[in-house]
Amino acid sequence: MHIPDNFLSTPVWAALDVVAVSAVGLMVKRARRELDDSRIPLLGVMGAFVFAAQMINFPVGVGTSGHLVGGALLACTLGLAPAALIMTVIIAIQAFVFQDGGVLALGANVFNMAIAGVLAGYWPYRIWGAGRRRPAIFAGAVLSVMVSASLALGELLISGIKMPRPLILVSLALFAISALIEGAITVSVIQAIDKLNPSFVRRPDRANAPVLVTLGAVALILGMVGFLLASTTPDGIERLGLKLGLHSTVSFHAPLADYTVPLLDSAWLRRATGGLAGLVLIYAICAAAGRLIGRQRSA
């Protein structure tokens, strides 16, 4: 599910980089509000725990085994924002240190797994967790894997990657199976954790946060739409991509393309400068958001 570089078309990865940077910025702000410095080592060590948890295999079928993905588990034990940040850092370390997933596609991967995936994993727990805890945790874990996998598939298809329709259906079925496995693993691990020390599992706070619910709903709907589109009309999604100018052969037609200096009349150069300018823009947004957040913190 980690998308490497050069699989997504430039508009897709650039847009998702911007979305991921702002979403992670929001999460950092949220986490700063609810955490003090004493929790920072905890988040780091829990990230290492999620990495290490992949070594423990769960028997699931004839000769096959699954392992924990962890987004929903972290959300139920540490809270939404810390879970999203831990997953973000895990994905970034996987991209840089293990070359698992691209660097330009980092935004896409972070958005799919750390933002949308964790939100979808937390949402059911937040809403039903107080009453029906087990089904809520199960639903959350299933949704988190399903949403991030469907998003990744949808992004690949929008980027113009051609996949035969039967293969799309097969991969969706595989996603569904691994989502169910994640659900079962998450529920049984959380029950075991609860037995060890009930204070590890957070009570879903009842204070209503409409923003959170809305965000979760948006992530869910996005995931489901991607799922449905991908499963029913793979050609349709490509047409949609073409219509939106997202197809990779259309390449980079961001607003910047119209403002190129006449000197730069080479199409490649225009694209390269467009891309670089886009990145500078992303960086500027990033830095500005960081400064803003920092100011609010010190105020």
Add this chain to the structure above:
Amino acid sequence: MHHVLVDQWSQGASPMHARDPRAKVVALVAFLVVLATTAPDAFATLAIDAALLAAGILIARLPLSGVLLRAMGVLPFSLTFGLMSWMAGDRVRALGLVEKSYLSTVAVLLLIGTTPLPRLLSGLAALGTPRLLVLLAQFLYRYLFVISEQAQHLRLAALCRQGAGTKHRRSRFRAAAGALSVLFARSYYRAEGIHRAMLARAFAGRFAPLKPLRFRASDAVFALATISFFILVRVE
């Protein structure tokens, strides 16, 4: 293990290792963007890009074959998708998927093979990454091996107790869940201990690097030269 080897590479000494991480990150991103916008059948451009990477690897005194071999990790994924595009008649894209994703991976390896992760992280922090994320990454990487080792022990212990051929899948599943919960609890308590130890050592909210970052003129020259070369290659 894979990352241990890359970690060893990053401890080397070479002009590439000596560059400021910020210069290397900027150069890497510029390279990736230029590569992402290169047409997959512009073979001359791609060949120059590949040669450039090879030169970088040689200057960094990294084992060329080792780097090229490691980068093959991306191939199962890109070959699958490349094959599908090829069969769908989109041969240009098929080529692009395979060759460009491979080159990107080599480029990332060149960065991480010449930059120890703590230095890379302080470079990213200097480029504006939020402090919380950088701290989190530092702790994660520091305890990655410690916790992984514990997980290995738990796995081994479980294997010893149950034998390989236990038929009861349900109980094995519960045993694995139990092992993970123990790992969770140990990680949790370890983190509390770490924090107390940090307070005892007067931790003030950030790590003081042993060797502070210094962006020298040579780093600026490196970044500017590589970026303008990438763009030149792209235009030619």
